[in-house]
Structure formats: structure tokens, C-alpha cells
Amino acid sequence: MNWLTQLRRRNDLCDDLSAEIRGHLEERTQELVEAGMSPAEAAASAHREFGNATLIEERGRETWHWMWIEDFLADVRYCFRALRKNPGFTLVAVLTLALGIGANSAIFSLVNAVILRSLPFPEPERLISFSAHNWYPQGGFVAMRSSLRTVDVAAYLEGEGLNLTGQGDPQRLYGTQVSAEFFSLLGVHAKLGRVFQSGEDHPGSDSKVILSCPLWQEKFRGDPAIIGKQITLAGVGREVVGVMPDEFQFGSPKTQLWIPLAFDPRSDTYWRRDWVPIIGRLKDGATLEQAQAELQIFQNRLFTLFPGKLPSSTWQPARVIPLQQQIVGNVQPKLLILLGAITLVLLIACANVANLLLARAASRKREIAVRATLGAGRWRICRQLLAESVLLGIAGAAVGLALAWIGVAWLKSELPAESIPRLSTISIDPLVLLFTTAVGICTGFIFGLAPALQLSKVDLTESLKTGSKNSVGGSQRLRSGLVVSEIALAVVLVTAAGLLVKSLWQLVHVNPGFQSESILSARLTPNQAFCADFSRCQSFYSALLERVRALPGVHGAALVNALPLNGRVAFIAARFEGYPQDTGNQPEPLIFDSVITPEYLSVMQIPMLEGRGFTASDSAPNAEPVALITTSTARKYWPGEDPVGKHVRAAWEPENPRDNHWRRIVGVVPDVREDSMAQTLPDWIAGAIYEPYSAHAVLIDRRPATEMTVVMRSSNDAASISGALREAVRELNPEVPVTEVQTLRAVVDKSVSASRSIMLLFAIFAGLAISLGAVGVYGVISYSVAQRTSEIGVRMALGASRGRIQSLILGHGARIALMGVGIGLAAAFLATRLMASLLYGVTATDRTTFVAVAILLSLVALAAASFPARRAMKLDPLVALRYE
Amino acid sequence: MSPNNPRDLFPGALEMMILRTLRLQPMHGYALCQFIKRASDDLLQIEEGSLYPALQRLLKNELVTAEWSVSATNRRVRIYKLTVKGRKHLAHEVSAFERMLEGVTRVLAPAKS
Numbered sequence: 002m003n004w005l006t007q008l009r010r011r012n013d014l015c016d017d018l019s020a021e022i023r024g025h026l027e028e029r030t031q032e033l034v035e036a037g038m039s040p041a042e043a044a045a046s047a048h049r050e051f052g053n054a055t056l057i058e059e060r061g062r063e064t065w066h067w068m069w070i071e072d073f074l075a076d077v078r079y080c081f082r083a084l085r086k087n088p089g090f091t092l093v094a095v096l097t098l099a100l101g102i103g104a105n106s107a108i109f110s111l112v113n114a115v116i117l118r119s120l121p122f123p124e125p126e127r128l129i130s131f132s133a134h135n136w137y138p139q140g141g142f143v144a145m146r147s148s149l150r151t152v153d154v155a156a157y158l159e160g161e162g163l164n165l166t167g168q169g170d171p172q173r174l175y176g177t178q179v180s181a182e183f184f185s186l187l188g189v190h191a192k193l194g195r196v197f198q199s200g201e202d203h204p205g206s207d208s209k210v211i212l213s214c215p216l217w218q219e220k221f222r223g224d225p226a227i228i229g230k231q232i233t234l235a236g237v238g239r240e241v242v243g244v245m246p247d248e249f250q251f252g253s254p255k256t257q258l259w260i261p262l263a264f265d266p267r268s269d270t271y272w273r274r275d276w277v278p279i280i281g282r283l284k285d286g287a288t289l290e291q292a293q294a295e296l297q298i299f300q301n302r303l304f305t306l307f308p309g310k311l312p313s314s315t316w317q318p319a320r321v322i323p324l325q326q327q328i329v330g331n332v333q334p335k336l337l338i339l340l341g342a343i344t345l346v347l348l349i350a351c352a353n354v355a356n357l358l359l360a361r362a363a364s365r366k367r368e369i370a371v372r373a374t375l376g377a378g379r380w381r382i383c384r385q386l387l388a389e390s391v392l393l394g395i396a397g398a399a400v401g402l403a404l405a406w407i408g409v410a411w412l413k414s415e416l417p418a419e420s421i422p423r424l425s426t427i428s429i430d431p432l433v434l435l436f437t438t439a440v441g442i443c444t445g446f447i448f449g450l451a452p453a454l455q456l457s458k459v460d461l462t463e464s465l466k467t468g469s470k471n472s473v474g475g476s477q478r479l480r481s482g483l484v485v486s487e488i489a490l491a492v493v494l495v496t497a498a499g500l501l502v503k504s505l506w507q508l509v510h511v512n513p514g515f516q517s518e519s520i521l522s523a524r525l526t527p528n529q530a531f532c533a534d535f536s537r538c539q540s541f542y543s544a545l546l547e548r549v550r551a552l553p554g555v556h557g558a559a560l561v562n563a564l565p566l567n568g569r570v571a572f573i574a575a576r577f578e579g580y581p582q583d584t585g586n587q588p589e590p591l592i593f594d595s596v597i598t599p600e601y602l603s604v605m606q607i608p609m610l611e612g613r614g615f616t617a618s619d620s621a622p623n624a625e626p627v628a629l630i631t632t633s634t635a636r637k638y639w640p641g642e643d644p645v646g647k648h649v650r651a652a653w654e655p656e657n658p659r660d661n662h663w664r665r666i667v668g669v670v671p672d673v674r675e676d677s678m679a680q681t682l683p684d685w686i687a688g689a690i691y692e693p694y695s696a697h698a699v700l701i702d703r704r705p706a707t708e709m710t711v712v713m714r715s716s717n718d719a720a721s722i723s724g725a726l727r728e729a730v731r732e733l734n735p736e737v738p739v740t741e742v743q744t745l746r747a748v749v750d751k752s753v754s755a756s757r758s759i760m761l762l763f764a765i766f767a768g769l770a771i772s773l774g775a776v777g778v779y780g781v782i783s784y785s786v787a788q789r790t791s792e793i794g795v796r797m798a799l800g801a802s803r804g805r806i807q808s809l810i811l812g813h814g815a816r817i818a819l820m821g822v823g824i825g826l827a828a829a830f831l832a833t834r835l836m837a838s839l840l841y842g843v844t845a846t847d848r849t850t851f852v853a854v855a856i857l858l859s860l861v862a863l864a865a866a867s868f869p870a871r872r873a874m875k876l877d878p879l880v881a882l883r884y885e
Numbered sequence: 886m887s888p889n890n891p892r893d894l895f896p897g898a899l900e901m902m903i904l905r906t907l908r909l910q911p912m913h914g915y916a917l918c919q920f921i922k923r924a925s926d927d928l929l930q931i932e933e934g935s936l937y938p939a940l941q942r943l944l945k946n947e948l949v950t951a952e953w954s955v956s957a958t959n960r961r962v963r964i965y966k967l968t969v970k971g972r973k974h975l976a977h978e979v980s981a982f983e984r985m986l987e988g989v990t991r992v993l994a995p996a997k998s
Binding site: 022024025027028029050051052053056057058062 | 937
């Protein structure tokens with residue numbers, strides 16, 4: 002019989018049963034009357050023989066009911082009554098849980114959006130990436146595209162800056178170059194128009210562009226007639242072929258448009274420059290393993306295809322991994338650490354509510370005893386109590402969800418979008434709802450179980466005696482144990498937060514090698530074509546510098562091609578004079594090459610350690626090529642020698658004795674944090690030099706630097722200077738956009754924003770943990786004072802001083818605090834090493850932090866205990882003695 | 886307190902007796918009760934009421950069916966009838982019970998040597 006029929010028939014069946022039982026009793030009574038009994042006697046006898054009719058009828062019904070549901074509903078009704086009777090308790094418990102659960106849901110929604118949710122493309126599981134070193138020369142990609150049989154591949158290159166002109170003020174746009182099959186491989190379609198078609202990544206047929214939806218709406222007012230029109234990007238006309246849907250996002254959220262990569266074998270971008278990441282889609286029937294094997298073979302071939310030497314480690318080890326893994330790989334450990342930390346907060350909240358329940362248990366002993374007397378078994382009482390705590394858990398989850406909503410909005414605005422992929426997609430989706438509900442129910446069980454077991458162990462005679470003191474000795478130990486674990490968990494979290502705070506402190510107090518105060522920077526990006534004639538470019542910049550220097554309040558202005566800490570890496574492959582030439586496989590080292598105007602060092606207040614800085618004459622067309630070198634680079638390539646007078650050159654320049662491309666080192670400057678506050682240079686950059694801004698200063702693209710950042714030392718406010726700067730640029734060349742106008746202070750701050758937001762999250766977690774822990778200590782000590790009121794009265798009557806009473810209570814608090822702190826420190830010692838990768842300048846077992854946390858938590862616990870201690874001290878012994 | 890009559894030998898014994906009785910002929914609850922009492926020579930003092938939860942369980946498991954009709958004494962009664970499934974179940978249970986009984990008897994029998 003299926004359950005639906007059961008449901009329909011259930012009531013009939015139950016009616017049948019009672020009719021039947023009535024019939025049975027009547028029949029028996031009648032029989033007995035016939036045998037000579039009086040009707041009343043007969044009825045009584047029939048009932049006696051039959052047993053408890055109501056109970057039996059109920060038991061008969063139970064066969065048909067979903068017992069647990071009905072019982073549960075009854076329990077829930079009862080719970081509502083019980084919880085309503087005690088609104089203070091309910092409010093505190095629900096709020097405590099809501100904090101814990103809400104924070105968990107918010108972090109989980111982050112984990113869900115970033116890690117769990119599959120990529121928003123068809124058959125996302127077939128999308129792959131190549132791990133380890135997913136950068137290939139464009140020529141390598143073209144070879145790969147035509148030779149791989151198990152995978153379709155596409156290439157993309159982010160961060161192509163393009164000037165949009167002819168549409169009002171010139172605008173700098175963030176573009177991504179893609180191979181023709183990029184969109185079709187992902188399986189996405191255009192919202193308007195079409196995506197790129199095969200063949201559109203060949204030079205000559207590549208002057209197309211696809212717009213992102215926000216750009217289309219802002220800049221072109223959502224005009225559907227845009228398709229087929231020409232727009233001018235970087236001085237070149239491109240036909241708009243499509244607009245992508247709003248929700249399409251791949252890679253950087255900054256991308257505003259897509260243009261085709263142009264694979265030109267004659268260009269030096271084909272092999273040497275602009276290597277590209279590759280994504281792939283497994284062909285039908287192919288497996289990851291097959292793709293892996295094929296890639297391995299292909300990569301060996303790639304070494305022979307490459308026109309030149311490559312370090313043998315370039316693509317080792319070759320490993321094909323799911324695309325999703327590649328995208329989230331970096332953030333996954335961090336997010337899991339966050340999730341782990343927030344779970345600890347939830348555990349503390351659970352321990353707190355368990356404690357509240359235990360405290361309430363004392364006053365409910367009689368109620369429970371009455372229920373037990375009326376025949377409720379231990380399991381039945383336990384279930385009732387558990388239902389109550391689960392109900393609390395669910396209520397906590399409901400309120401927590403509202404908090405999570407706020408939390409998600411906060412996370413979205415606070416976390417750095419560049420370092421967390423898919424950040425903008427965080428939301429409270431069905432999975433988060435499910436998670437929250439599950440957490441609510443689970444926490445209900447977790448914090449409810451111990452109190453329920455404790456409370457259902459009733460001694461009937463003892464509890465029912467009127468006026469018996471509601472002593473619960475065993476539960477006091479349980480309560481103290483819970484608070485000890487709360488403190489221990491809080492210690493772990495506070496230690497983690499402390500380490501992160503210290504890291505951040507170290508990080509922001511690192512001397513970056515330059516003075517960041519009162520410097521304003523702005524990026525100027527003339528089109529490549531404008532600078533094809535270098536003298537035109539140079540005169541634009543020198544005229545601009547002249548105007549900027551004349552602005553009121555500006556004390557100095559200079560240009561640099563790559564501002565430190567700003568994410569740009571300007572580099573060349575270099576050869577150092579006298580440094581052992583590579584004999585075999587070792588390619589030339591890549592070094593950071595800052596192209597600057599003479600005043601740069603003084604504006605940034607980078608001191609000269611040795612030799613001289615640049616002068617205006619160093620930029621003259623036939624001046625001798627010169628360079629500055631940083632201390633660590635000099636020490637690395639010319640150890641123990643004086644670098645001034647030595648030479649360095651770009652490695653690609655032909656060794657023609659008539660062309661003197663060697664640059665003479667004229668001075669030494671200290672290291673500057675170019676990459677991040679944590680490290681001077683990226684791992685793959687071996688050193689750093691400076692060159693004067695001139696036609697000689699060519700970078701890896703073998704062109705003189707076109708895009709420069711102007712830095713201005715000024716005592717005036719940034720807004721007025723930037724307005725004047727824009728005005729000056731517009732007058733000199735109305736096609737040059739001015740972007741990234743920001744103070745150097747802001748640049749430095751932004752470079753530590755990821756560390757700061759993680760620190761902030763942990764600080765919030767730690768704050769929650771400390772407050773919950775303090776509430777826990779306060780609760781357990783207050784309760785024990787209430788329990789021991791008569792005892793305290795006796796002690797006072799026997800002559801104990803008030804001070805003695807206070808220290809008795811404080812001692813209890815101190816014992817709990819010490820145990821909690823001790824256990825917590827041990828746990829923190831083991832746990833904090835998980836977060837070693839998040840730390841800077843501090844070890845995971847930093848002694849100062851551990852000691853400080855131990856002292857802090859002990860003080861907080863003692864402070865929390867001091868309130869009830871003072872109350873105990875002030876007790877009137879007469880009142881205390883009579884206290885029941 | 887166990888839900889079954891304290892003198893029930895083991896869980897399921899009552900059901901087995903009900904099924905066995907219904908195999909003779911369909912009957913209503915009261916008759917069933919009297920029959921079992923008489924047949925056991927009142928050795929098993931079954932609380933009459935306990936019959937009904939047992940009958941509900943059998944109904945639920947589709948081992949018996951029930952229908953309202955009118956008895957010989959002109960009462961409206963619910964007549965229980967064994968189903969095919971019930972018949973099979975009974976045979977199975979009885980043989981299992983007999984095996985168990987034999988085992989218990991052997992253990993309880995005085996040692997032969």
C-alpha cells in the first residue's frame with residue numbers, strides 16, 4: 002500500500018478501530034449480562050478484561066501514523082510554548098546562533114560561488130587547462146591547435162589596454178585578446194551579433210571587436226545598431242561584430258572588450274613575446290588521461306619548434322587539469338582556512354547555547370520529572386529536548402540567513418575582486434539555503450545533545466520532592482568543560498587573527514624603498530602609432546612635464562614606465578658584462594627595467610648609493626647609453642666588485658662591435674619593492690635596472706616605452722592637481738586618456754588590500770569568539786554563584802571575609818581560563834601552521850603573539866568572572882542562608 | 886512496560902496465533918479473542934485489547950483484510966480474513982517457530998549421557 006492511499010485511508014481506519022473496540026466491549030458486556038451480572042458490573046468487568054481501551058486504540062492508530070512526524074509536530078508545538086514562556090533565553094540563544102550560523106553561511110556562499118559552483122558554460126567538466134606553467138608562445142598554440150586530437154584549444158591574453166577615441170573623451174579600455182575559437186570553445190553565444198569565427202585571428206582579418214554588455218550600455222547607450230559599425234581602438238578602426246551577455250565573464254572581471262589575437266609568424270610576438278595561456282575542451286570520447294599523454298608528446302616537440310633555447314623546465318611537469326581547478330586553485334586553500342575558522346566560531350556559539358540550556362535545565366527538572374512520572378521514557382524526553390534545541394537551531398538559521406545576506410554584500414564590496422575569481426557571483430543560492438538549514442539543524446543536535454542527555458537522567462523521587470534544591474552537580478562540570486573549550490577555540494582564532502594582524506603590520510611597515518607620501522600618479526597612454534615617431538612622443542612628454550611642474554603646489558614631476566606595486570612588470574632579457582656566458586640550456590635572465598626621467602629618483606626620494614643619477618643629457622639621441630643598477634642585482638652579478646663602470650645590455654641586440662649597445666652603469670640605487678610589499682621582484686625576474694627615457698630604452702617589445710606614469714610631488718590636494726593634469730594633457734593631445742589617477746599612498750594600500758581583507762575577516766571572527774567566550778565565562782560563573790548562594794551564606798556566617806568569597810569565585814574563573822588558554826595554545830600551535838602561506842615576516846608559532854593572546858584571553862575571562870564575583874561578595878549572609 | 890502482553894512468549898507470537906485462527910475461518914475481533922482464549926485453555930492470559938494493535942499491524946502488512954458485516958447475533962462487526970500473503974507468511978513463521986521450539990527443547994532436555 003503506498004503512502005498516499007495510507008494517508009487517505011488513515012482516518013477511516015482509525016474510525017473503524019474505535020467502532021470495533023466499542024463493539025467488542027458491548028459484546029462482552031452483553032455476554033456477561035446474559036451470564037447473570039448486573040449491567041454496571043458487566044461493563045466494568047469487560048473493560049478490565051480488555052485493558053486500557055484508550056491506550057490500545059492509540060497503539061492501533063500508531064500502526065498507521067508516521068509516528069515520528071506526528072510526535073515531532075507535537076514536540077514542536079510544545080517547544081513553541083516552552084520557548085515563548087522564556088523569551089529572554091530564547092532571544093539570547095537565537096541571536097548567538099544567528100551570529101555563528103550567519104557568518105558561516107556568508108563564508109559558505111563565498112566558497113560556493115568561487116569553488117563549488119561549476120563554471121557557467123555548457124559541459125563545464127570537459128573544459129581543461131594546462132597546469133604548472135600555462136603559458137605558451139603563440140606559434141606553439143597554433144601548432145597545438147592543428148595537431149592535438151583529443152582536445153580543442155583556445156588561447157587568450159588579458160590586459161591589453163586600448164584607447165577608445167572618437168566617442169567623446171578618449172577612454173582607456175581593458176581588453177582581452179582571444180583566438181578565434183575562444184567563445185565557441187567555451188560554448189557561449191553573443192547577446193547581440195555574433196562571436197568570432199574561425200580565421201578571424203589571422204592578420205588582415207582581425208580588425209573586429211566584441212563588446213561587453215556594461216561597456217555597450219555605458220558608452221553606446223545600449224544601441225542595437227552598433228553591430229557592424231566601426232569604432233576606433235588604439236587609433237585603428239575595428240568593426241563591432243557582437244555584444245556579450247551581461248553574465249558572461251571569463252578571467253579578469255575588468256575585461257570590457259575582446260579583440261582577436263593576430264597570429265603573425267613574421268611578428269616577434271609569434272614566438273618571443275606575449276605568450277598566452279591556453280584552455281581546452283576535451284573532444285567527444287577523449288579523457289583527461291589521453292589529453293595528458295598527448296600534451297606530453299606535443300610539449301617535447303614544442304622545444305624543437307621553438308626558434309631558440311628554452312629552459313628544459315619550461316613546461317614541466319605537463320599536467321592537464323580541469324579548468325575550474327586552474328581558476329580557483331590559488332584561492333581554494335585561503336577560502337578553506339576561512340571556512341575552518343568560521344566553523345570554530347560556530348562551535349563556540351554552540352557551546353554557549355548548550356550552556357544556556359544546561360542553566361535552564363535546573364529550573365526545568367520538575368517539569369521533566371512530571372513528564373517522566375506520567376510515563377514518558379528517557380528517549381521520549383530526550384527527543385522532546387532535542388526538538389527544542391533543533392527548533393532553536395532553525396530559528397538561529399533563519400535569523401542567521403538575514404545576517405548572511407548583509408555579510409555577502411559586505412564581502413562583495415570588501416574583498417579584492419582581482420584576487421578572488423568569480424567574486425561578483427556570490428549570492429544566497431539554493432545550495433546556501435540548504436547549507437544554512439542543515440547547519441541550523443546540526444547545531445541544534447550538537448548543542449542540544451549533552452544537555453538533553455543530562456536532563457533526561459532524572460531521579461524522580463529526588464526531583465519531585467517539593468522544595469528540593471535544584472542541584473545539578475554533574476552538569477556544573479559539563480558546563481565548565483564547555484566554557485573551557487569555548488576559551489580554547491577562542492584562543493585558536495585570536496591567535497590566528499593576531500598572527501595576521503602582525504603580518505599586516507610588518508607588511509605596511511616595510512620600507513618600500515621610496516617615499517609614498519604626497520605623491521600623485523597618473524597613467525598616460527598615447528597610442529602606439531603616435532609614438533612610432535619617438536621624437537613626437539618625447540616632446541609630448543617633456544612639454545607635459547614642463548606644464549605640470551609649473552602647476553601651483555607641485556614640487557617635482559617625473560615619468561616612469563612601470564610604477565612600483567602597481568602590477569606591471571617591465572622587463573628585458575639581459576646580459577651582464579663579465580658574467581659567465583650561458584654555455585648550454587640556460588637562457589638569459591629577465592630583469593626589471595624601469596625607464597625614468599632624471600627627476601624620478603628625487604621625486605620618489607630613492608637615494609643614490611654610489612655614482613650619479615641621470616641627467617637630461619643622458620636622454621639625448623646620441624648620448625652614451627647608461628643605466629643604474631640596484632644593490633642586490635649588482636651583488637648578484639658582480640659580487641665583490643664595484644658595479645659602476647661595468648656594462649649591461651639587452652640580450653637580443655646583435656653583437657655587432659660597431660653598435661655599442663652596452664649600457665654603462667653610472668650609479669647604484671637601493672632595492673625598491675616593485676612587485677609587492679612582501680617581495681621586491683616577481684619570482685621569475687632576476688634583477689632590476691633603470692634606464693633614462695630615450696630612444697635607446699627599449700623593452701622586451703623592442704620599442705621605446707610609449708605608456709608612462711607621471712609622478713608628482715605636491716602639497717596640494719589630489720583633486721585640483723589631477724584636474725589641471727587632465728587639462729594639460731587635453732591641450733597637448735586630446736587623444737591621450739589619463740587613467741589610474743591615484744596617490745602613491747593608495748597604490749601602496751591597494752597592494753596590501755588582499756592581506757588586509759583576510760586580516761579583517763579573521764579579526765571579526767576573533768572578536769566574535771572573544772565576546773562569545775566572555776559571555777560563556779560570565780554565564781557559568783554567575784550560575785555557579787547562584788547555585789552556591791547558601792554555601793556562600795554559610796561561609797560568611799562562619800567568618801569568611803568578603804575578599805575571601807570574591808577570590809573563591811574568581812579562582813573558579815581563573816581555573817577555567819587557565820585550562821582553556823592552555824588547551825587553546827596547544828591547539829593553536831598545531832593549527833596556525835595551516836595558515837603559514839598567509840603570513841609575512843612572522844612565523845606561525847610566533848612567541849610574542851602566543852604570549853599576548855594568552856594574557857588577553859585570561860584577562861577577558863577574569864573580567865567576565867569578576868562581575869558575578871562581585872555579586873557574590875556583596876551577598877547579605879542572612880538572605881543567602883535562607884536562599885533556596 | 887512492553888507494549889505486548891507480559892505473557893507473550895516472544896514478539897510476533899500473538900500475530901502468529903491470530904493468523905492461525907483466521908486460517909480456520911474468517912471472524913471478527915471479539916470472536917477471535919474468545920477463540921484464542923479457549924484454544925489455549927486459558928493458559929495464555931491475553932489482554933483482550935492487545936489483539937487490536939496486532940490486527941492493525943497485520944492489516945497494514947496486508948496479511949489480513951477486514952470488512953464490515955453483520956454477525957449471527959445481529960451485530961455490526963468487522964470480519965478479518967486471511968490473505969494469500971498472510972497464508973504464506975503464516976506457513977513461514979510456523980516452520981521457523983517450530984525449528985526454534987525444537988532447538989529450545991533440545992537444549993532444555995536433560996543430557997542423555
